[in-house]
Amino acid sequence: MFSRSKIIEIFVSIDDFCKEFEPALNEKLIGKAKIRNKPSALSMSEVMTIQVAFHHSGFRTFKDFYLGYVCKHLNDMFPKTVSYNRMTELCSASMLHLFAYLKSFGLGDCTGISFVDSTPLRVCDNRRIHQHKTFKGIAQRGQCSLGWFYGFKLHMVCNDIGQLIDVQFTPANVDDRTPLKSSSFISKLWGKLFGDKGYISRALFSDLFGKGIHLITKLKRNMKSTSLTPIMDAIMLRKRAIAETIIDQLKNICQIEHSRHRSPKNFFNNLFAALIAYNFNDKKPSLKMNFVDTKQLYLPL
Secondary structure (H helix, E strand, O other): OOOHHHHHHHHHHHHHHHHHHHHHHHHHOOOOOOOOOOOOOOOHHHHHHHHHHHOOOOOOOHHHHHHHHHHHHOOOOOOOOOOHHHHHHHHHOOHHHHHHHHHHHOOOOOOOEEEEEEEEEEOOOHHHOOOOOOOOOOOEEEEEOOEEEEEEEEEEEEEOOOOEEEEEEEEOOOOOOOHHHOOOOOOOOOEEEEEOHHHOOHHHHHHHHOOOEEEEEOOOOOOOOOOOOOHHHHHHHHOOHHHHHHHHHHHHOOOOOOOOOOOHHHHHHHHHHHHHHHHOOOOOOOOOHHHOOHHHHHOOO
16 A cells, blocks of 8 residues: 555656646647536546556555545545546546656666566456457457467566666567567667567567667577577576566556456556556665676676
8 A cells, every 4th residue: 555655756746747748738739629628626647646556555446446545545635536437537538648657757767787578468368358349459369478368468678676668568469579679669778688588589689789789588499509698698687587576566566457447548547557656666676786797787889
């Protein structure tokens, strides 16, 4: 459960962002469509704060969290709460704000040591794929180490201190190496990038190396190594579990994966708010770099 001081910290950060983002957004709107200008009882900053706080509340559903905790125990912090139906409407309108905040303030910087990984985001049980309607035509079937699934993939790059550098969402049938071919996904990366065997590709290695990124992966059993792996790289490959730890926290604490979505917009709202909530986590998984000379790892190519 977030402490009150943490909720205040989240609100201050989001409110400062909204004060700059909303005027800039209104200037960029195209057309003269009629927009409801009547102010809501809850500001957009409060709506976003409540959504982010939910992902560390311990509640399994947003409805129980809002009605059972926010409306009853946080009256002093949110004195003008609205009905749950109105709250879902406000949450739906906050998707662009959440995404912009995530990209602006919810991500970390590259330190020269990065880890790349992906995880499945299942939207339903495999036995219900044919009758699933919410993501029909959007979600796809894909395969991971645990077998086939239906939904999406979350591709993420993190640094050695547990911060997310960037994220990308794709349908489940997209290859793990595809996001690394996107300039926007790797724009903040430099130095060494560690991944699993699913990222092995000679063409991808050459392309990233030309951009100052050294992709390092383990070799498959049927592959012959033409050179020895430097000891520091071999050690860092074994530390790649930090990415899996982050994914575990995102799924089991921040609840980025569940099958209760009723619309694609609700799905993305949940993802963006969960990733922002992880950014406010005080205890992120990180590596102890005492065993290695970090200067050897941070040298640019």
